[in-house]
Amino acid sequence: xxxxxxxxxxxxxxxxxxxxxxxxxxxxxxxxxxxxxxxxxxxxxxxxxxxxxxxxxxxxxxxxxxxxxxxxxxxxxxxxxxxxxxxxxxxxxxxxxxxxxxxxxxxxxxxxxxxxxxxxxxxxxxxxxxxxxxxxxxxxxxxxxxxxxxxxxxxxxxxxxxxxxxxxxxxxxxxxxxxxxxxxxxxxxxxxxxxxxxxxxxxxxxxxxxxxxxxxxxxxxxxxxxxxxxxxxxxxx
Amino acid sequence: xxxxxxxxxxxxxxxxxxxxxxxxxxxxxxxxxxxxxxxxxxxxxxxxxxxxxxxxxxxxxxxxxxxxxxxxxxxxxxxxxxxxxxxxxxxxxxxxxxxxxxxxxxxxxxxxxxxxxxxxxxxxxxxxxxxxxxxxxxxxxxxxxxxxxxxxxxxxxxxxxxxxxxxxxxxxxxxxxxxxxxxxxxxxxxxxxxxxxxxxxxxxxxxxxxxxxxxxxx
Numbered sequence: 312x313x314x315x316x317x318x319x320x321x322x323x324x325x326x327x328x329x330x331x332x333x334x335x336x337x338x339x340x341x342x343x344x345x346x347x348x349x350x351x352x353x354x355x356x357x358x359x360x361x362x363x364x365x366x367x368x369x370x371x372x373x374x375x376x377x378x379x380x381x382x383x384x385x386x387x388x389x390x391x392x393x394x395x396x397x398x399x400x401x402x403x404x405x406x407x408x409x410x411x412x413x414x415x416x417x418x419x420x421x422x423x424x425x426x427x428x429x430x431x432x433x434x435x436x437x438x439x440x441x442x443x444x445x446x447x448x449x450x451x452x453x454x455x456x457x458x459x460x461x462x463x464x465x466x467x468x469x470x471x472x473x474x475x476x477x478x479x480x481x482x483x484x485x486x487x488x489x490x491x492x493x494x495x496x497x498x499x500x501x502x503x504x505x506x507x508x509x510x511x512x513x514x515x516x517x518x519x520x521x522x523x524x525x526x527x528x529x530x531x532x533x534x535x536x537x538x539x540x541x542x543x544x545x546x547x548x
Numbered sequence: 549x550x551x552x553x554x555x556x557x558x559x560x561x562x563x564x565x566x567x568x569x570x571x572x573x574x575x576x577x578x579x580x581x582x583x584x585x586x587x588x589x590x591x592x593x594x595x596x597x598x599x600x601x602x603x604x605x606x607x608x609x610x611x612x613x614x615x616x617x618x619x620x621x622x623x624x625x626x627x628x629x630x631x632x633x634x635x636x637x638x639x640x641x642x643x644x645x646x647x648x649x650x651x652x653x654x655x656x657x658x659x660x661x662x663x664x665x666x667x668x669x670x671x672x673x674x675x676x677x678x679x680x681x682x683x684x685x686x687x688x689x690x691x692x693x694x695x696x697x698x699x700x701x702x703x704x705x706x707x708x709x710x711x712x713x714x715x716x717x718x719x720x721x722x723x724x725x726x727x728x729x730x731x732x733x734x735x736x737x738x739x740x741x742x743x744x745x746x747x748x749x750x751x752x753x754x755x756x757x758x759x760x761x762x763x764x765x766x
Contacts, residue, residue, distance in 0.1 A: 379743035381705035384736040387719045391727035467613025500616035507611045
């Protein structure tokens with residue numbers, strides 16, 4: 312394996328349109344856009360289903376079916392229907408990101424102990440207050456776990472943007488394959504893997520900042536900490 | 549609709565070949581990983597240091613994007629980029645990372661009093677493991693197997709981007725024909741159908757392997 316392309320300083324120029332910094336920014340752009348849209352769709356639905364317990368079966372089955380959809384096929388279908396551009400790529404990545412976010416939001420809200428919800432109701436909180444101020448903070452570690460899972464899959468799948476003529480880190484993979492420059496392919500693959508790790512670490516950091524110390528046990532030195540089930544990870548797409 | 553039928557009439561053989569190849573590329577890794585995960589999961593269940601190593605290795609594997617892994621493996625193994633063995637190895641690694649974890653979780657979840665009862669009845673460790681502990685751990689293990697199978701079926705399509713077969717080829721074909729929808733739709737339908745059928749088969753297997761779950765159902 313040759314690392315020449317990866318280590319060539321010219322490819323790390325900040326101003327070059329096909330240097331790594333520029334491609335990383337494009338790649339992150341596709342990722343953040345898709346994750347934001349998916350979160351706006353999936354969080355409220357997961358919250359509603361988790362809080363009321365209604366419609367769970369439908370949502371879970373739809374989520375599982377969505378998981379079985381090959382993203383490449385969704386992308387091609389979207390391209391055929393709306394034409395080439397950023398929109399079909401975003402549609403495909405949003406379809407990819409919704410199932411993990413929806414499933415973990417629902418699972419997180421359901422994992423809140425009934426006694427806790429009853430206590431909140433007992434002290435006179437409204438349903439909206441219970442959802443926002445009790446259930447969401449307690450469910451947050453699991454919910455962020457779902458977001459991390461989704462972001463891993465989206466970062467790794469956003470490579471397909473380059474296959475249909477857009478930018479992002481996939482460019483190095485497909486351009487390198489087309490011109491038989493394997494060092495370019497290797498460089499792209501390594502940078503994508505590093506970016507996936509970096510995004511995951513950033514979200515892990517965000518998790519520490521956002522989750523109340525009382526919830527994840529950091530605030531309870533002398534009390535036994537609650538063991539919470541970690542969300543099941545899934546292979547990156 | 550009629551265009552889809554016409555496409556199937558003229559390209560039926562290609563579609564069938566792609567389907568068969570897809571089944572192989574998706575399910576062979578799950579089968580290999582399942583067989584390897586049982587001893588590895590048992591090891592992880594038993595020895596705490598092994599657990600840390602396995603869980604860390606598992607999360608690292610998950611962070612490596614599949615397309616990147618598919619392209620890095622030839623460099624590491626010395627295989628050709630177009631060799632399907634890369635797909636099999638990549639998907640086996642992903643499946644293994646998931647299944648070792650769920651196997652260990654499943655074994656952890658078996659009630660120790662049940663194991664004590666089996667020992668008291670004269671079961672030797674090996675027989676106890678195969679006839680008591682493993683069957684009781686099966687529901688959790690098979691849940692992991694379902695996730696791995698569905699994930700693999702949808703992941704194999706990516707391999708078409710670098711020229712390896714499977715249903716993903718129908719997507720790239722549609723792309724090359726100027727977003728011609730029939731092959732794309734056929735590929736999507738077959739891919740989802742394959743995932744659903746595989747999932748239903750595993751659920752049936754689970755019902756067959758855990759008869760007490762039905763007997764005790766309330």
